[in-house]
Amino acid sequence: MAATATSVAVPAAIDRKAVIQRYATYVILLGLVVWLSANLINSPSQFFSAGMVGLNLGMLYALIALGYTLVYGIIELINFAHGDLFMLGALFSGFLLTTVMGQEHSDFLGIVLLLVTIVGTMLFCGGINVTLEFVAYRRLRRAPKLAPLITAVGMSFVLQFIGLKWNGSTPKQWPSVLPEGSFGIGEFQVDYSLLAVIGVTVPVLLLLRWVITSTRQGKAMRAVAQDQDAARLMGVNVNRTISFTFLIGGALAGTAGVMYQQVVGTTAYNLGYQLGLIAFVSAVLGGIGNISGAVLGGILIGLIQGFNDGLPYGFGQKWSQSVVFAILILLMVFKPEGLLGRPTTEKV
């Protein structure tokens, strides 16, 4: 009796909600299009340069967001320390490239050493991430959800402390080995640094895609993400797979750190918290746990931030954090599964 009653009532409620959501999405998208085209008509060159800055940021966000998404997808933990790992990566790359290898100009040797630095930073950040997992998260894997989350926040503070001791409390400037200047396409200028970021990010993303789809370890990751216990019964070493996921996530954060340090040139100990949260919003926007969603979300958030900061009708840089978090809140309220994610149903 009761079952029939609910089965009649529930679809109606869901339908109404879905319709409201759909129309709300249309309204938001329409507003976005109007805003963008108003800016484009007003000043095309400014629009283009803001978009370029946004794309630049977006690539970095995508790299960081992938780390969040991989870890969340596999053990459902929001790894708050991930952003600070990125900060440590930026510090380490500056340390390695400038202090250890002494490279301060852009020439051929600089590019080679940059590649060495990328590999070194990837290993460094991946190692830290694996250590964090081993020391803290592994023991809490079966604890109530609050416990690992608070641990992650605590770890973020510990990493910030390391950054504070390493970088000092004031922002630090680093020389760049990327070629300066820009070239023109028609009347628009494109920075070389954007090309460098694309040149590093895209191969790394393709490599990640290959690892996840085609290797044995990638298959194990997908299996563990589906169901840890079933994977274990099938002979997958769950602990090793999770460690491997943390390693990849850390390596991606390290790559982002190198590129950030090269392109922006300034590091600060609290950098990771700010950028990490924005990257997390990107991961959520794309649908957390979804790899291509993280890339899409990262680029979208980067573009939104670039447009907001650089366009005449934007809110300006001082509100850029607020804009990103407002997106997060709206998204959480209306579409928590993200753009590419699948809505999860509660297991009863």
Next chain:
Amino acid sequence: MAVDVPAKARRMPGLAIPHRMRWPLGYSAAAVLVFLAYYYMIPNLGPGGQTFFREWLPLTSVNEALVWVICALGLNIVVGYAGLLDLGFVAFWALGGYTAGWLMSGFFYQVDIHLFGGALGTAPGIHISFWLVLLIGAGFCAVWGVIIGAPTLRLKSDYLALVTLGFGEIIPQVFTNGDNVFGFNLTNGTKGITPVDPIAIGSFKLGPFDLVYKYVIFVLIVVVVVFISLRLREGRLGRAWLAIREDELAASMMGVPLMRTKLSAYAVGAVAGGLAGVAFATHVGGVLPDRFNFSISITLLAMVVLGGMGNVWGVMLGALVLAWVNSTGLPQFGTSFNEQFGTDINFPSYNYLLFGGILVLMMLFRREGILPESRTRLVLHEPSRTDMESLGADMEAPAPELDEEPLLKTTAADEPVITDETGTGTGMGMGEKV
């Protein structure tokens, strides 16, 4: 703080103190003791003792610790009672602080409102009595608690934490950038609003050095928040919060209105946050947006976690200890250490390590906190998976302290272990359960 009345007094038939009177008496005794110490004893202590107290336990840091206690008790209602992880609690503190900034200063010089205020009658601006502002700030924050909570409280643990974090970032940023809201100066930007009026009791105004009286006022606010926490927890609402914390689905099936209960937790927590904000504004004598950053939320969370989620006295202890370490203990220890060993170590910069370390170590080794609430301890040590899944998990690298289920263990040990010829072990207690 609140000590139980000694066992002897309880046993004496004539002097038996009813159970519900115990904590108020213990609390008042402790508060009066501290008051007397600072009002009478320490000024007459002789130079050595005075220096010691001025350096290691100044009354300002006691007062500041009390403000932290008020706020941490508010967070305890949200996190400890209702189990809603809030990483943006600083928003309420900031809102309360700015309420005091707006209503107790000459900031809005365009208007001229005086209501039992602590400023001269001729001064421009809004000058409302501290006590009224306490009420207004609490109400304002409660409204904001509902505004923030209404759309977001449908979300579950991680997502809720993130959304609150978002609000905790946006609201201070609004205060930072609020010096030009459509041409109107709402918050004075990064310069903040100073000075805030002194507290006035009748015609008597507390000057900057009347710290002892400020201490009394803050102790009174703390007792109000403690009273609210304890009474609500025993009542219908408190039990509904606990039910939601332990199993939301089960609670809703048993008829607990989820949204209303969660919203009330948010609102009550926000009230405490607002009280703390007003108290803080008068303690410092102004409000600055820089003071309301993310690390405050984390410090509050560390206080709740360290003391013991859900236990009022534990949280109070955690807040007092951490606030003291934060404001006086660490710098003072650093100075002494550096003097002693001739080193030059910047101890206050170890704050991050300290608070992060506390969160991690507590979660790893003593999740229930220093003074745990019995129920929290049980919940936090219960494996979250079903027996079937735990059995699978046991096949590799177990974490014995999490797997302990005394009841199951004893039955398994009591039963004789039967092994058959093939050695597969058929008669194990654990195996048969599946």
